[in-house]
Structure formats: structure tokens, C-alpha cells
Amino acid sequence: MSTGQLIGNGIAAFLTLCIFSFLYKDNPFYKFAERLVAGVATGYFTMLLFWTNFIPKVWEPLYERHEIIYIIPTILGIIMWTRFSKKWAWVSRYSIAFYIGIGSGVAVTLALYTYLFKQLQATIAFPISMDVAGINQLLVVVAVLASLIYFFFSTPHKGAFGVASKLGIYVIMIGFGAGFGLTVMGRIALLVNRVIFLKGYLIALFGG
Amino acid sequence: MNIFEKIMKVDRRWVYLAIGLAVSIPAVYELVATYILKKENTTINIPITPSPEVKKVYDFVESMKPGEHLFICVDYDPSSMAELNPMTTAIVNQAFAKDIKIIFVTLSQFGPGLVEQITSSLAAAHNKVRGEDYAFLGYRPYPAITILAMGVDFRVPFPEDYYGTPLDSLPIMDGIKNFNNLKGVIELTSGNTADFWITYGNGRYGFPLALGITGVMSANYYQYLSSDQLLGIIPGVKGAAEYEELVGFPGDGKAQMAYQVIAHAVILVFIIISNIAFFGTRKRKGGMEGGAQ
Amino acid sequence: MKREIPILIVGITGFAMLIQYFIPTDWSETIFTKSQDWIIIIGILSMPLGIWSLVKANVNKLKDPNEWFYSAVLLLGFLIMIVTCLNGENLSGNSIFNNIFNYVLVPIQSTIFSLLAFFIASAAYRAFRARSILATILLITAFLVMFRFMPLGPVSTINAKIVSWILQVPNMAANRAIMMGIGLGATATAMKIILGVERTYMGHD
Numbered sequence: 001m002s003t004g005q006l007i008g009n010g011i012a013a014f015l016t017l018c019i020f021s022f023l024y025k026d027n028p029f030y031k032f033a034e035r036l037v038a039g040v041a042t043g044y045f046t047m048l049l050f051w052t053n054f055i056p057k058v059w060e061p062l063y064e065r066h067e068i069i070y071i072i073p074t075i076l077g078i079i080m081w082t083r084f085s086k087k088w089a090w091v092s093r094y095s096i097a098f099y100i101g102i103g104s105g106v107a108v109t110l111a112l113y114t115y116l117f118k119q120l121q122a123t124i125a126f127p128i129s130m131d132v133a134g135i136n137q138l139l140v141v142v143a144v145l146a147s148l149i150y151f152f153f154s155t156p157h158k159g160a161f162g163v164a165s166k167l168g169i170y171v172i173m174i175g176f177g178a179g180f181g182l183t184v185m186g187r188i189a190l191l192v193n194r195v196i197f198l199k200g201y202l203i204a205l206f207g208g
Numbered sequence: 209m210n211i212f213e214k215i216m217k218v219d220r221r222w223v224y225l226a227i228g229l230a231v232s233i234p235a236v237y238e239l240v241a242t243y244i245l246k247k248e249n250t251t252i253n254i255p256i257t258p259s260p261e262v263k264k265v266y267d268f269v270e271s272m273k274p275g276e277h278l279f280i281c282v283d284y285d286p287s288s289m290a291e292l293n294p295m296t297t298a299i300v301n302q303a304f305a306k307d308i309k310i311i312f313v314t315l316s317q318f319g320p321g322l323v324e325q326i327t328s329s330l331a332a333a334h335n336k337v338r339g340e341d342y343a344f345l346g347y348r349p350y351p352a353i354t355i356l357a358m359g360v361d362f363r364v365p366f367p368e369d370y371y372g373t374p375l376d377s378l379p380i381m382d383g384i385k386n387f388n389n390l391k392g393v394i395e396l397t398s399g400n401t402a403d404f405w406i407t408y409g410n411g412r413y414g415f416p417l418a419l420g421i422t423g424v425m426s427a428n429y430y431q432y433l434s435s436d437q438l439l440g441i442i443p444g445v446k447g448a449a450e451y452e453e454l455v456g457f458p459g460d461g462k463a464q465m466a467y468q469v470i471a472h473a474v475i476l477v478f479i480i481i482s483n484i485a486f487f488g489t490r491k492r493k494g495g496m497e498g499g500a501q
Numbered sequence: 502m503k504r505e506i507p508i509l510i511v512g513i514t515g516f517a518m519l520i521q522y523f524i525p526t527d528w529s530e531t532i533f534t535k536s537q538d539w540i541i542i543i544g545i546l547s548m549p550l551g552i553w554s555l556v557k558a559n560v561n562k563l564k565d566p567n568e569w570f571y572s573a574v575l576l577l578g579f580l581i582m583i584v585t586c587l588n589g590e591n592l593s594g595n596s597i598f599n600n601i602f603n604y605v606l607v608p609i610q611s612t613i614f615s616l617l618a619f620f621i622a623s624a625a626y627r628a629f630r631a632r633s634i635l636a637t638i639l640l641i642t643a644f645l646v647m648f649r650f651m652p653l654g655p656v657s658t659i660n661a662k663i664v665s666w667i668l669q670v671p672n673m674a675a676n677r678a679i680m681m682g683i684g685l686g687a688t689a690t691a692m693k694i695i696l697g698v699e700r701t702y703m704g705h706d
Contacts, residue, residue: 012608019612037609039575043582051589053545056368073539077546090503097507104691105518114411115684122435143674175675177639179427181646186423189445191618192467193290199235220623227622286607287614321602350544357537431677472650478626486630
């Protein structure tokens with residue numbers, strides 16, 4: 001590591017330990033690091049937005065290429081700022097309406113296709129066979145139906161419906177258990193990364 | 209308070225200390241083995257068997273020919289780079305080694321810094337030239353709308369790349385208008401952009417899509433594998449380690465596995481102890497109530 | 502005026518985008534492309550709203566004797582990032598701007614989230630108990646999924662197969678059912694917005 005990297009990683013190590021100090025209790029070092037990252041993150045995003053978004057998408061089309069049509073979305077974007085005024089906040093509804101309308105219109109067909117049609121197709125299109133794949137697919141059909149029945153509250157969960165609903169909640173609990181197990185792996189990975197970083201810094205500092 | 213009740217009511221800071229120490233064990237071992245015991249190879253290797261969903265992503269990239277274009281979307285921020293950086297590095301290493309051209313984009317506001325970190329080191333290692341062998345288009349807000357716009361023409365949301373060069377000036381973008389001109393998309397994310405890519409990307413434009421996601425999310429995306437909306441999934445740091453095993457180079461994913469083993473062992477022991485204490489307390493309360501009657 | 506015109510805009514644009522999906526002509530594609538382009542520009546100009554809110558709130562807190570120091574830290578961090586990137590070229594390469602990102606933002610953000618490892622260990626110890634049948638099913642499944650990390654030879658191989666089956670059959674089925682529900686809900690909400698039934702996006706007068 002060069003001297004600059006050693007100093008930079010030293011700052012990083014110090015800030016890492018500031019955050020870890022929260023595990024004992026809340027303290028000024030933790031608060032300092034927490035607020036520092038909020039300020040730095042906001043500043044980073046501001047400059048990123050300005051140089052890589054505002055300049056090529058707003059400034060250059062209007063000011064350098066004189067594409068007047070872009071004045072319309074620019075005005076719609078600027079009137080969003082009226083949200084800060086109690087008297088004029090209603091003007092921002094025009095921009096929001098434009099965005100919400102387009103987003104909703106596009107979402108209807110694609111949400112149905114992605115979340116419903118393709119999933120239904122994958123559930124019901126199975127070859128009837130007695131091999132492992134066939135039996136697994138049959139189990140999937142039963143489990144999906146049972147889980148859907150669990151979430152159907154227009155009918156009382158009694159009798160056969162109740163049995164299917166109970167099977168459904170058991171299937172859902174298996175799903176949640178799998179999710180928890182994978183979550184533990186994910187969270188541990190975040191901690192391991194910091195431990196490996198601190199180890200690497202100690203080696204660079206003392207081990208050469 | 210009996211022993212079981214004491215176990216159940218232990219201060220959580222002792223649990224934090226136990227986990228902290230557990231995760232530090234491999235690090236301490238490596239430091240002691242290298243600098244005090246002067247051993248040569250101190251890395252703890254954990255056997256890894258790649259899972260089918262990870263192998264599908266690897267096979268997809270492996271099947272690409274030199275000169276073909278791969279689209280990598282780096283949609284995560286520093287909070288999840290521990291899990292996702294290893295898989296990103298492994299994929300980029302594999303693609304660069306095969307002379308596959310890569311187009312990077314990020315829909316996460318802190319993604320540009322991470323893409324820069326990865327591309328600057330790996331491009332130099334593989335002698336890849338920006339603009340010819342890879343391009344970084346930059347960041348845009350509103351992921352759903354950006355994906356829809358890219359499906360028409362990359363130049364609609366990105367008239368220039370991240371460095372201000374017009375896309376039409378980049379040799380890598382010759383003949384590349386939208387997703388139809390690419391072999392496929394690999395989305396690496398820790399948030400809901402995975403849903404946007406599946407819905408607005410693969411749902412509208414039908415291109416091959418693979419996901420690299422965090423462990424927290426991975427259980428929620430297997431249904432897309434079976435419905436062929438995804439060609440593969442790399443789930444979390446274990447998936448990253450499996451991918452590194454397939455690509456054949458040691459990376460941060462495999463390096464983490466020893467730590468994962470010990471931490472998981474400690475947590476499993478915690479769960480067992482806590483449940484023994486729970487049942488012990490319940491039995492004792494049941495016995496006391498029976499005695500009282 | 503204040504509510505009726507936005508509802509009309511939502512209805513017209515929503516229906517236009519809905520129908521556009523089924524009309525594969527050049528003019529339809531042009532309308533689609535232009536609308537996405539304009540939304541991106543509106544989004545770019547809307548993003549500073551949040552930035553301004555944060556800065557304004559912290560400037561106000563400078564008067565608070567308990568909070569002024571931390572607000573000053575936040576504002577100082579913000580200003581330093583602005584000042585170190587007055588030239589767009591500083592966004593990349595070995596600039597002070599990039600170095601602050603790498604040595605301040607990255608370690609703090611990743612460490613804040615690494616605290617979750619401790620919290621999940623604590624949660625696993627204090628809350629993960631077999632209190633009922635459902636809790637037991639959840640516990641056993643999570644236990645099996647976590648156990649696959651243990652390198653125990655043939656035991657690990659069998660466990661890996663069981664976990665693979667769990668992920669690809671019952672877990673997948675549960676998530677598929679939940680996803681179908683989400684899809685129906687999302688479609689219904691989008692239709693309610695387009696038809697003007699759902700108006701919460703407009704806020705209050």
C-alpha cells in the first residue's frame with residue numbers, strides 16, 4: 001500500500017470502528033460517523049446528478065442543441081419544486097399525474113404478464129410422469145394452490161378448505177424459514193467483509 | 209432464576225461479543241499462522257459444489273463468443289458490496305478473459321463509484337480499453353422507466369457515457385441499438401431493481417436475464433427460474449464463491465467461506481441452546497403448576 | 502382545476518400507454534419513447550427536492566444547542582463533496598471526490614449494514630424458538646438451510662440436496678403464490694389509478 005492508501009484506509013478503519021462502537025451503546029463517535037456519511041452521500045449524489053444527468057439530458061439538449069421540445073419536460077420537472085409552497089403545491093400535481101399515468105399504464109400489462117400469466121403457465125404446464133421431476137412438479141401445483149387458498153379470506157377456512165389452508169400456511173412457513181436461513185448468510189457476509197478489511201489494514205500497517 | 213431462565217435472559221451484548229469473536233477466528237488464525245508460525249499457505253479452503261442455478265449463469269457467459277456483447281447492470285451500493293462485488297468481479301474476469309465486450313450501467317445512486325472500482329482494476333489486468341472493450345454508460349434515476357427506454361435505444365436515456373463521450377463515438381456501441389443487439393443481461397442488485405428488470409426488461413423485451421442477488425432476496429426469485437423468466441441466479445456470497453469455483457480463480461467470495469462456516473456454527477449453537485433453555489423453562493413451569501395443584 | 506385536470510392527465514396517459522403495448526407501429530413507438538425520455542428528465546429535476554429538504558432541515562438544526570455539531574458535520578461533508586467536484590472530470594479517477602467516496606462513504610455504509618449480523622444473531626438466539634408447530638417448521642427449515650455451510654462430507658451432500666429441494670419446491674411454490682397475489686394487487690391498483698378511483702398520489706388540499 002502507498003502512503004496515501006495507508007492514510008485513506010486508516011481513516012476508513014477509524015470510521016469502521018466508530019460504527020462498531022454502537023454495539024456497546026450509542027455514543028458521539030457513532031453519531032459523528034453516521035452524520036458524516038449522510039452529508040457525504042448527499043453531496044456525492046448531488047454532483048453525480050448534476051454532471052452525469054442534468055448536463056447531458058437537460059442542459060445540452062436545450063442550451064447547446066436548441067431542441068425546444070425539451071422545454072416541456074423541463075417545465076414539468078421545475079414545477080415539482082412548488083411542493084415546498086403551501087399555496088402553490090397543487091401545481092406539482094400536473095407533473096406527478098404525468099409520471100403516475102405513464103407508469104401505471106405501462107405497469108398494467110407487464111405486471112399481469114410477469115407476475116400472473118408466466119407464473120400460471122409454469123405451474124400448470126407440466127408433463128404427467130412418475131419420475132422425480134414429475135412428482136416435484138405435482139407437489140408444486142398442490143403447494144401453490146394450498147398457499148393461494150390460505151390467502152383467500154372470502155370463504156371461511158373450514159372443512160376441506162380449512163385443510164388446504166393449513167397446508168398452505170405450512171408451505172409458506174417453509175418459504176419463510178428458507179428466507180431466514182439465507183438472510184443469516186447475507187448478514188454475516190457484510191460483517192466478514194469488514195473483518196477482512198480490518199485484517200488487511202493491520203497487515204499493511206505492521207506486516208509490510 | 210434457574211439456569212434455563214438465565215440463559216434465556218442473557219444480555220444481547222454477550223451475543224454480539226460471541227459473534228464478533230467467532231467471525232474474527234479465521235482472521236486471527238491467518239495472522240498468527242503467517243507472521244508468528246511463518247507458514248506459507250494459510251488460507252482455509254472450504255469445499256464448494258456449484259449449484260445448478262449458478263452453473264446456468266456461468267454456462268451462459270461461457271457460451272458467448274469473443275466480440276459478443278454482454279450487459280451488466282451494477283445496481284447495488286456499498287451496503288451490499290460484500291456479497292455482490294465478488295460475483296461481479298468473477299463475471300467480469302470471465303468475460304474479459306473470453307474477450308467478451310461488456311456494457312455497464314447502474315441504476316443505483318452509489319453504483320458509479322463501485323463500477324469505477326471494478327472496471328479500473330480489472331480492465332488494467334486484462335489490458336482492456338474503455339470505449340473499445342467495455343463501456344460504462346452511467347447512472348439514471350427511475351429504474352423502470354430507464355429500462356423501458358433502453359429497450360428502445362440506449363441513446364434515449366444515455367446520449368453520452370459516464371465520462372461525457374457521445375455513445376455514437378464509442379467503437380463498442382457500433383451496431384448496438386438496444387437489448388436485441390446483446391446476448392443477454394446480468395443484473396446484480398440488492399434491491400427491487402431485480403423486479404423491474406424481470407417485469408419491464410425481460411417481460412417487455414424478452415432478452416435472456418440472469419440475476420446476482422443478496423442472500424436476503426434469493427429465496428424470493430426461484431419461481432422465475434422455473435418459469436424461464438430468468439436463466440440463472442447467483443444467490444449471495446455462497447453463490448459468488450460457487451461462481452469463483454467455476455471460473456477458477458480465488459476471490460473474495462471463497463475467502464469469506466471459512467468465516468461463514470464458523471459464524472453459522474455459532475448461530476446454530478445459539479439456536480440449540482436457546483431452544484433447550486426454552487423447553488427447560490416450559491417443563492419447569494409445567495412441573496411447578498402440577499405440583500401446586 | 503386542481504384535482505380534475507391531474508385525474509384527466511392520469512387517465513389519458515395511462516390509457517395511452519396501456520393501448521400502446523398492443524399497437525406495434527412506428528408512431529406508437531415514438532410516443533412511447535418520447536414519454537420515457539420526458540419522465541427521465543422530470544425525474545432528474547425532481548431529485549434535488551430530497552437534497553434540498555435534507556440540507557434545509559440541518560441548517561435549521563444549527564440553532565439547536567444539542568444537535569448543532571452533528572448537523573455541522575453533515576453540512577460540512579455535503580459541502581466538501583460539492584467543492585471537490587466543481588469540475589465534472591473529478592467524478593472519476595484518483596480525485597479527492599472519489600477518494601472520499603472510497604475511504605469515507607464506502608466503509609461507513611458497509612459497516613452500518615454489517616451491524617445487522619450482530620442483530621440477526623441476537624434475534625436468532627432470543628426469538629427463534631419452537632413455540633408452536635408453525636414456528637417449529639420455520640425453525641427446522643432455517644436450520645437445514647444454515648447447516649449446508651458445515652463441511653461434514655456425506656452429511657453435507659445429503660443436506661445440500663434437501664436444501665436444494667426446499668428452495669425449488671415448497672419455497673418456490675410459496676413465493677409463486679405470494680407473487681401472483683402481488684401481481685393481481687399491482688394490476689388492480691394501477692387500474693384504479695388510471696380510472697381515477699385511487700387519488701392518494703395527489704396529497705391533500
